[in-house]
Amino acid sequence: MSVVKAKKHLGQHFLTDKNIAEKIVGSLIHHDKYNKVLEVGPGMGVLSDFLLQKKEFETYLIDIDTESFLFLQKKYPDLGDRLLNEDFLKLNFEDIFQASFAIIGNFPYNISSQILFKVLDNRNHVPEVVGMFQKEVAERCTAKPGTKEYGILSVFLQAYYKCEYLFTVKAGVFNPPPKVLSAVIRLSRNEVKDLSCDEKLFWQVVKAGFNQRRKTLSNALSGIIPKEKQDDNKIWTLRAERLSVQNFLDLTNLIAQSV
Structure with a gap:
């Protein structure tokens, strides 16, 4: 053959x-x-x-x-x-x-x-x-x-x-x-059927965070949530690469409550 x-x-x-x-x-x-x-x-x-x-x-x-x-x-x-x-x-x-x-x-x-x-x-x-x-x-x-x-x-x-x-x-x-x-x-x-957040927003947050991975999340996500709406949570001072999947889920819910 x-x-x-x-x-x-x-x-x-x-x-x-x-x-x-x-x-x-x-x-x-x-x-x-x-x-x-x-x-x-x-x-x-x-x-x-x-x-x-x-x-x-x-x-x-x-x-x-x-x-x-x-x-x-x-x-x-x-x-x-x-x-x-x-x-x-x-x-x-x-x-x-x-x-x-x-x-x-x-x-x-x-x-x-x-x-x-x-x-x-x-x-x-x-x-x-x-x-x-x-x-x-x-x-x-x-x-x-x-x-x-x-x-x-x-x-x-x-x-x-x-x-x-x-x-x-x-x-x-x-x-x-x-x-x-x-x-x-x-x-x-895994056993996750649906994420414990708005999945569309989750994808937007992850992409935005890593598309400007050298910036803090406060700056990288300012197009999704303006800085004046960001609270004093220390997560905003971190870069995307520091966040676990669960951290991203929590951040997505935090943003959903603020916008």
């Missing part, structure tokens, strides 16, 4: 190390919360080989690359309509899945943040995500308050998921090798 050529414009770096592929699949641990798994960007099926050995769930594959899709059709003829030649970012999950499902993949690095925000938009349908990301993105997802990596993505993800950095992956196990290190993380949905 011929091989698929990795395409730069799709951000493709095919994993070649089967031991790492097996380790990634083994990192799916919350099997009691779903019976279907969607792999994003399977390429030539290195992860898929191990996923399809797992009989406890149905595996779906989605790849926007037609060459990969045709390759996988020949490799896995029994998949049928569980193999999708579509854009994950445009996929309507409810059209395919009637229940919760996990997401896994060696994700294209050029759309990794978009993938994570797609997960957030569908958080009540996705109890678990295991994936390969650029190491820098993986560190942002799992960062703690007070670190330089901590930012918008950290807060949004950690509001709804337990985010774990699992292991680092060197460039040499990919074809072609990326110019950066990679890392595998796991997101496990």
Whole structure:
């Protein structure tokens, strides 16, 4: 069977190390919360080989690359309509899945943040995500308050998921090798169904705080709440990177009461 050529414009770096592929699949641990798994960007099926050995769930594959899709059709003829030649970012999950499902993949690095925000938009349908990301993105997802990596993505993800950095992956196990290190993380949905605040305002506050992260919150959020309406709470003297998710929830409620 011929091989698929990795395409730069799709951000493709095919994993070649089967031991790492097996380790990634083994990192799916919350099997009691779903019976279907969607792999994003399977390429030539290195992860898929191990996923399809797992009989406890149905595996779906989605790849926007037609060459990969045709390759996988020949490799896995029994998949049928569980193999999708579509854009994950445009996929309507409810059209395919009637229940919760996990997401896994060696994700294209050029759309990794978009993938994570797609997960957030569908958080009540996705109890678990295991994936390969650029190491820098993986560190942002799992960062703690007070670190330089901590930012918008950290807060949004950690509001709804337990985010774990699992292991680092060197460039040499990919074809072609990326110019950066990679890392595998796991997101496990927490028990939060709705935030204890105005969620739209919460997103605005977090974004505004980190978009001017060198400024104190008093200055960074002055477009949302004028300084004359800010009280003497010391939170206004802090920078966004110092606040936990709970701190941001409390701040959002404080603002809602004042504007």
